[in-house]
Amino acid sequence: MLNSGNNYKLQDDNYTKTLSESTKRAYMKDIKDFFGVVDLTSITIEQIRNVNLTTSQEFKQRLEDEGKSTSTINRKLTALSNFYRYLCRRDVGIMEYNPFLSEEGTVRMYQDKRYSNTRCLTVDEVKRLLKAIENDDAILQLRNTIIVLALATTGMRRAELTHIRIGDIKIQDCKDVIELTQGTKGRKSRYVVVSDSLKVMIDKYIAMRGLDYTHKNVYLLANHAHNNFIHTNDILTESTIYRVIKSIADKAGIDASSISPNCLRNTFITRSRELGLDIQDIADMVGHTSISTTQRYFQTNRVISNSPADMFLGDNLNHSKKQT
Known part of the structure; x- marks a missing residue:
């Protein structure tokens, strides 16, 4: 739910329905952490529309400065990108562009995906x-x-x-x-x-x-x-x-x-x-x-x-x- 005066309701299943439960929980936490709220009902449409390319780049830089891992940074950026992609839909109409898209300029952290960090047991x-x-x-x-x-x-x-x-x-x-x-x-x-x-x-x-x-x-x-x-x-x-x-x-x-x-x-x-x-x-x-x-x-x-x-x-x- 987004608090905007007209009580616009946002169903998180609309943009997380294809995700596993664990990924969904992680994405929801990433979104709430980004906006500094404890639940979605506290996020206003004004807050959402105030986010731009500069905001997204500054957020990414802050995560790097905090020593977050590459996978964590990319997950958070992906969570927010999915969120804003949903808000750009014509039937939602809250945003006109996605400030977290790579095409818009938000660069993901490079991660060599040829190898897994998880070790194999003997x-x-x-x-x-x-x-x-x-x-x-x-x-x-x-x-x-x-x-x-x-x-x-x-x-x-x-x-x-x-x-x-x-x-x-x-x-x-x-x-x-x-x-x-x-x-x-x-x-x-x-x-x-x-x-x-x-x-x-x-x-x-x-x-x-x-x-x-x-x-x-x-x-x-x-x-x-x-x-x-x-x-x-x-x-x-x-x-x-x-x-x-x-x-x-x-x-x-x-x-x-x-x-x-x-x-x-x-x-x-x-x-x-x-x-x-x-x-x-x-x-x-x-x-x-x-x-x-x-x-x-x-x-x-x-x-x-x-x-x-x-x-x-x-x-x-x-x-x-x-x-x-």
Whole structure:
């Protein structure tokens, strides 16, 4: 809603309906932060129209001076550009031009998109994560094992994982699958195959919670933080999954600062490629609309793995030993 005297109402779904819930929340926060308000109802049409190219460039420069990362700056500029693009629509008519468009002069920060900053875990590291869970309480052990296995063996996003309901677990072409319909980017549904080991854990976890597959609308993963309550139906949040992965990594003796849920997604993509799967098939499995996005994940690992640095170092060491 925009406060302009005539109570013009702005529905945020009109310009964020194709975004995932996590991206939508980030964009809405970026817009409110830019205008210095706590909700959209406080933004006036006058404030919106006072923004121009100079304002957008000064905003970008301020973010740089504050030491914001390239990806953060570009996300904020994109959020505002989407917002103003909506306001330029003829049926809205609040703005005549978008001050955050690159074509208008607002330059984005350069980011080398050939590589991903998310690292790929080794098979041994994944095993160490699973081993570290064994000391958890029974219900948490099952749930946390499902989290690690689901991320590492299906490549799903944590937003997708949190929104799985029991009814989404199905049999398709004689295989156990999960239909991802919520939390997906662009709200595009897809199926992911469930491994036998993951299905066993899911079955045990559902049974321990006193549920079965007739409880179709109940979320698969629950938050057991309150007194380890087994039968809770509180949905597990994305931030909780993030903290769970960090905690497990710490128990496993792996640098928690280098681990995130997306690392397990990266691991699935990279290992799938190493096994010889077609890149388009991998992109479809993980919900990428472009294979260039998929390539970024394993490109970094390939470059590092094929580096001749160790070979050069080995030759120099051998040469030094011969001279001594």
